[in-house]
Amino acid sequence: MTYVRSYARHVTGEVVLRTNGLVKRFGSITAVNGLDLEVRRGEVVGLLGPNGAGKSTTIGMVLGLIAPTAGSAEVLGRDVRVRREEALAGVGAMLEVTSFYPYLSGRDNLTGVALLRGGGALARVDPLLARLGLAQRGGSKFRTYSLGMRQRLGIASTLLSDPALVILDEPANGLDPAGQREIRELIRELAGENRGVLLASHLLHEVEQVCDRVLVIKKGKLIASGTIAEITRGGGSYFEIVVGDQTRAAQILRGLGVKEIRETPTGLDVVADPARGAELNRALASAGLYASAIVPRASSLEDVFMELTEPESPSASPAS
Amino acid sequence: MVRRWMPWIMLGLIVLTAFLLYFLIWASVNAQLQAVKNGTIPAPAGGTAQLEQTLRMIAPDRVAQFGVGLVSGLGSVMLIVFAASHVGTEFGWGTFRTLLAHGASRTGFLVAKAASLLLYAFVFIVVGTLAAIGASYAVSAVAGISVGSGVDVAEVTRAAVKAGYIFLPYMALALAIAVWSKSAGAGIAAGLVVYFAEGIVATLLVSLNKDYAEIVNWGLSRSVSAVTRAGSSAAVPDPTASTLPDPTRAAIVLAVYCVIFFVLAYWRLRSRDVTVGG
Numbered sequence: 001m002t003y004v005r006s007y008a009r010h011v012t013g014e015v016v017l018r019t020n021g022l023v024k025r026f027g028s029i030t031a032v033n034g035l036d037l038e039v040r041r042g043e044v045v046g047l048l049g050p051n052g053a054g055k056s057t058t059i060g061m062v063l064g065l066i067a068p069t070a071g072s073a074e075v076l077g078r079d080v081r082v083r084r085e086e087a088l089a090g091v092g093a094m095l096e097v098t099s100f101y102p103y104l105s106g107r108d109n110l111t112g113v114a115l116l117r118g119g120g121a122l123a124r125v126d127p128l129l130a131r132l133g134l135a136q137r138g139g140s141k142f143r144t145y146s147l148g149m150r151q152r153l154g155i156a157s158t159l160l161s162d163p164a165l166v167i168l169d170e171p172a173n174g175l176d177p178a179g180q181r182e183i184r185e186l187i188r189e190l191a192g193e194n195r196g197v198l199l200a201s202h203l204l205h206e207v208e209q210v211c212d213r214v215l216v217i218k219k220g221k222l223i224a225s226g227t228i229a230e231i232t233r234g235g236g237s238y239f240e241i242v243v244g245d246q247t248r249a250a251q252i253l254r255g256l257g258v259k260e261i262r263e264t265p266t267g268l269d270v271v272a273d274p275a276r277g278a279e280l281n282r283a284l285a286s287a288g289l290y291a292s293a294i295v296p297r298a299s300s301l302e303d304v305f306m307e308l309t310e311p312e313s314p315s316a317s318p319a320s
Numbered sequence: 321m322v323r324r325w326m327p328w329i330m331l332g333l334i335v336l337t338a339f340l341l342y343f344l345i346w347a348s349v350n351a352q353l354q355a356v357k358n359g360t361i362p363a364p365a366g367g368t369a370q371l372e373q374t375l376r377m378i379a380p381d382r383v384a385q386f387g388v389g390l391v392s393g394l395g396s397v398m399l400i401v402f403a404a405s406h407v408g409t410e411f412g413w414g415t416f417r418t419l420l421a422h423g424a425s426r427t428g429f430l431v432a433k434a435a436s437l438l439l440y441a442f443v444f445i446v447v448g449t450l451a452a453i454g455a456s457y458a459v460s461a462v463a464g465i466s467v468g469s470g471v472d473v474a475e476v477t478r479a480a481v482k483a484g485y486i487f488l489p490y491m492a493l494a495l496a497i498a499v500w501s502k503s504a505g506a507g508i509a510a511g512l513v514v515y516f517a518e519g520i521v522a523t524l525l526v527s528l529n530k531d532y533a534e535i536v537n538w539g540l541s542r543s544v545s546a547v548t549r550a551g552s553s554a555a556v557p558d559p560t561a562s563t564l565p566d567p568t569r570a571a572i573v574l575a576v577y578c579v580i581f582f583v584l585a586y587w588r589l590r591s592r593d594v595t596v597g598g
Contacts, residue, residue, distance in 0.1 A: 056595075063421050065594040088423035095421055099414025103324055113422050157422065 014041045016090070016165040016196040017062065021071035024057050024220070031057040033220040034071070039165060039196040044187055046211035047200040050309045054220035055200040056096055059169055062198075063093050076164055089117075092158030093167040096200075098150045102143035106134055106153050109142055113157050121160040128156040133182070147174030155186070166190050169200045184210045208301040218309050232299050237274050242267040242292040243284065252287050253280060267291070326405060327440060330398050334444065335451040337394060338387065342378055342455035346463045349375045380456045381468045384479040387452025392483035392548065395444055396490055396515060403437050403491035404507025408498035417594050426589050430499075434582065437491055445484040449476060478551070486544045489574045490515055492581035493540075499585040514540065526563055533563035537570075540577060546570035 017039040024032040032054040039045045049055050060066035062073045064084040073080045078087035100109040107129060114121035129138040132152040137145070145153065151174055158166050168187070172180045180203070187210050190197050201207050207214060214231055216224040224231055238260075243249045246268055250261045253270055256279065260271035272280065274296050281294050299307075349371050355361045356368055364370060377386040410416040410429075419429060453471055460467055490511055498507030519541035525532035526542075536542050542564060550567035565573070 060593070060595060065417060065420055067591075067593060085423055085425055088421075091423075093421045095417060097414055099418045101323075101415055102413060108323070113418075116419065116422055116424055157418075161423075 015039070015077075016041055017073070017075055017198060019058070019062065019071065019073045022058065022061055022068055022073060023070040024054070024061060024066060025069045031220050032061070032068075032217075035217065035220065035222055037215055037222070037225075039198050041164065041194050041196050042191055043212040044191045044197040044199055044210055046207040046214040047198060047217065048204070048207060048214055048305060049217040053217045053309070055217065056169060057220075058217070059093070059095070059167055059198070059200060062167065063088065063091070089161065090164040091167060092161055092163035092165070094151075094154040094158045094169060094171060096169040096173075098154035100142045100150075100153065100157075103141060105139050105141055106145065106149075107138040109153065110157060110160065114160050117161040119161065121162075124160050124162070128159055131159075131186075132156045148176065148179050151175060151183075152179075155183070159190075163195060165196045165198065167198045167200075170202065171199070172201065172203055172206055180206060204300075204302045204305055214301070216305060216308050224304075224308055228301060231304055232301055237296060237298045238269050238271045239277060239280065240264070240267070240269055240293070240295045240297050241280070241284075242294075243289055245289055248287070249284055249289050249291075252283055252289065256280065256283055269297075326402065330402060331444065331447050334391060334394060334398065334448040338390060338448065338451040339455040339458065341390060342387075342452075342459040343462075346375065346378055346459050346465075350463065375463070375465065378456060378459050378463065379465050379468055380453065380460060380471045383449075383453050383456050383471050384475040387456055388449055388476060388479040388483050389548075391445065391448030391452055391480075392486065395448055395483065396487055397512065399437075399441055399444065399487050400490050400494045400511035400515060401508050402440065404494040404498040404511055405504045406437060406440075407433050407495050408502070408504025408507050411498075411502035412504060420594055427586070430586055430589050433495070437495065438488075441484055441487045441491065445480050445487070449480045449483075482547055482550070485571070486547055486574065489540055489544075489577040489581065492578045492585075496581040496585040496588075500588050530563050533565075537563070537565040538573060540574070543570035543573045543577075547574065 015038050017037070019035055019037050022032055022035040023030070035054070035058060037045070037047075037058075047055050047058065057066060061068045062075070062080060064080045064087075067081070075087040076090045080087045100106075101112070104112070107125060110125045110128065111122065114125055126135070126138070129135050132155055134149060134152055134156065137149060142150070142153070151171060155168065155171055158168070171187075172183050175183060184206060187197055187199060191212070199207065199211060208228055211228065213225065213227055215222060216231070241249070244267075246263050249268055250263070253261055253268070256276075258270055258272050258280075262269045270280065277294055277296060281291060284291055352361070353368055353371050353375070356363045356371075376382065410419075410433075416429065420426065453476070456471075457467065459465075493514060494507040494511035496507075497510040498504055501507065518539055522536035522539055522541050525536055533542070537546075545561075546564040546567050547570050549561065549564065550570075564570070
């Protein structure tokens with residue numbers, strides 16, 4: 001199964017989730033601080049942030065599990081605080097820790113959720129077990145499931161109500177690489193079925209491959225948003241230079257007007273116009289420093305994420 | 321169909337315990353009587369009348385006092401454990417969070433829990449009472465005790481209804497503590513401490529000074545005693561029985577406690593943020 005990155009044709013533009021100035025304070029700690037976000041049908045939106053950034057609290061408020069201190073969350077135009085049950089009828093959510101009744105089988109757990117959901121949910125139990133690769137183990141008790149199987153069951157439960165919005169909090173936790181790939185494909189399929197998907201994940205590689213838009217939050221505040229291309233373009237391009245005497249090399253490059261230089265274990269990362277590669281190489285060679293490699297690199301989502309979310313006091317030591 | 325083992329184990333335990341206790345009482349008292357007759361042990365001061373009276377407790381016509389009393393005493397403890405576990409495990413397993421995330425309402429959750437607890441308490445008292453009746457007939461037959469007029473169905477039913485009623489405040493207390501603490505263990509511990517300690521403290525206080533009855537009669541244990549003893553002879557004599565509250569007032573006090581505990585649980589559940597920790 002392959003997924004297609006040209007998914008724009010699915011996006012119809014209807015907003016399935018909107019938060020307006022969402023705030024949550026736990027005592028003196030502000031976990032979420034005035035968060036505005038939107039998810040539309042047919043798109044996958046990545047919610048990124050370091051541990052404690054407020055991702056799960058945001059999801060909790062969207063699902064009515066946590067009462068916002070201020071602001072609101074609307075699903076399909078329905079305020080979750082005012083019309084919670086009605087709003088959640090259009091949402092399938094998988095929380096960070098997948099929890100089901102341990103003494104029931106996977107199938108019985110799904111059946112229980114289906115009964116709660118009503119509608120045609122019961123008829124979707126077995127097809128969803130098959131879709132998530134759990135048909136063989138559907139009759140086994142939940143407590144015997146591996147972490148990966150629990151995650152799959154959690155994802156299956158999100159689809160019982162044929163939701164317009166799917167919220168997945170770390171869905172690839174505990175999955176092997178093949179399983180992670182299947183989940184990525186499934187997420188793209190969900191968007192292809194004209195559902196909006198909000199994906200909170202630590203796996204930046206996963207987010208980069210599957211998301212149309214990314215929201216980066218830090219200390220509960222939205223600090224960056226846009227498509228992957230927009231976000232990574234902001235990070236710029238750089239050269240990875242493999243060279244022996246890093247201190248001297250850095251001095252030479254600073255003499256050329258290069259301002260951003262960072263030491264790496266094998267050499268230097270140098271932020272400069274991609275067209276200046278030959279110039280940098282010549283300057284180093286003229287000084288008797290022969291670089292083993294000068295590789296132009298574009299910032300990855302991971303680079304940008306690290307840059308955006310690094311602590312205020314820089315942990316990396318810049319080359320002097 | 322209830323898939324958990326716990327409710328079935330508890331029903332099995334009350335049936336087993338009823339038969340076992342009836343048998344043990346007969347075996348023990350009968351052994352003492354035989355020993356007195358054989359001269360192995362000296363006869364008690366008042367003769368063997370007291371022992372024979374105890375043996376009469378086994379007879380089917382005494383099920384309302386002895387058998388239902390036995391089910392009531394054991395049942396209170398078992399149902400405190402069950403009520404706390406029935407709610408507390410939902411927090412421990414994280415299933416409360418899962419249910420909410422799938423659109424369940426908090427009110428619906430608590431009402432469903434309370435309704436299933438009421439249903440289970442009803443089933444428990446019915447099964448326990450039937451087990452006590454069965455044990456009474458079985459052991460009477462083995463012991464050669466006259467069944468007399470047999471079981472007084474109306475009296476046993478009244479006793480069973482009262483026994484079921486006195487379960488409720490303790491179950492509501494265990495439920496409320498489990499909701500507040502998000503823990504089955506805390507609900508069980510608090511429920512059992514109140515069940516045992518309050519009764520002991522109340523009896524001690526009234527024994528020291530009967531005026532204290534005015535205070536402790538607003539508690540659970542004295543109200544439970546008053547309801548239990550209303551219109552029936554007690555299986556076990558209580559020296560402080562004369563200071564017990566009016567049974568009607570006691571029944572109302574128990575009902576008010578049930579409401580208070582349930583409202584406290586409801587209020588906490590409604591306002592609680594449900595995070596990964598529960």
